[in-house]
């Protein structure tokens with residue numbers, strides 16, 4: 526049975542279609558949920574599971590109707606051990622209840638047999654950690670991600686594969702090869718993967734930083750050919766502006782889901798403050 530039909534049989538449209546609809550309705554912004562110790566302190570919360578929960582649920586409540594997606598940063602829950610992971614489970618459930626798509630920023634990647642276990646955790650129906658999509662690291666080879674790519678397709682969920690990350694050190698691996706760069710391999714593999722999805726947007730996206738400047742041009746990469754969403758971190762706290770995003774992505778800008786965490790979260794803990802920062806960021810992305 527084709528993937529779209531399988532996912533629909535389970536009552537869920539493919540992730541790419543659901544994200545495209547959310548971006549059309551609410552704009553191209555994802556709000557990152559990054560409960561850094563410093564932010565918890567600024568919000569008057571303890572650096573413990575209770576503080577983490579108050580922080581996370583406040584963000585979901587504030588932004589669910591304004592953002593196309595939320596992106597909890599898994600590391601910041603993991604540092605609280607099992608209690609933190611339980612908060613992450615409740616945060617993902619709250620996002621789902623509030624009707625906003627979730628991207629678990631877990632950056633998982635492993636050999637195929639263990640990748641299947643990661644896929645079960647983040648993408649299988651019934652898993653307490655199941656999110657609408659998950660970030661994946663292709664350092665063990667794009668094809669090592671196969672269990673996650675297939676399970677995502679089967680369950681109407683999605684994946685964002687790291688291609689050109691927003692940190693300056695990323696170049697030392699991702700640009701290697703010049704015209705035949707490592708990043709090109711990832712971009713081409715994602716494009717191939719999205720052939721299994723009909724419609725305008727496939728369910729396999731890429732992570733491409735808003736801070737990469739002219740790298741797409743230098744490496745000769747055409748993100749339009751991917752037919753998938755481009756998750757672009759780096760807006761706000763890492764210095765990128767909406768104008769930078771437009772200049773960096775050019776014709777592919779319509780597929781860009783910009784994500785900002787600290788730049789918006791600094792406006793908390795008031796729900797009104799978070800909402801107004803989210804609206805301002807989103808409006809900046811929508812303005813020509």
Ligand SMILES: O=c1ccn([C@@H]2O[C@H](COP(=O)(O)O)[C@@H](O)[C@H]2O)c(=O)[nH]1
Nearest residue numbers: 598690691692734758762763785786787
């Ligand atoms: O290339 C990447 C991939 C992921 N991230 C993640 O996005 C957020 C950015 O947070 P800000 O506070 O808006 O800087 C964070 O969770 C990173 O792990 C990234 O920045 N770059």
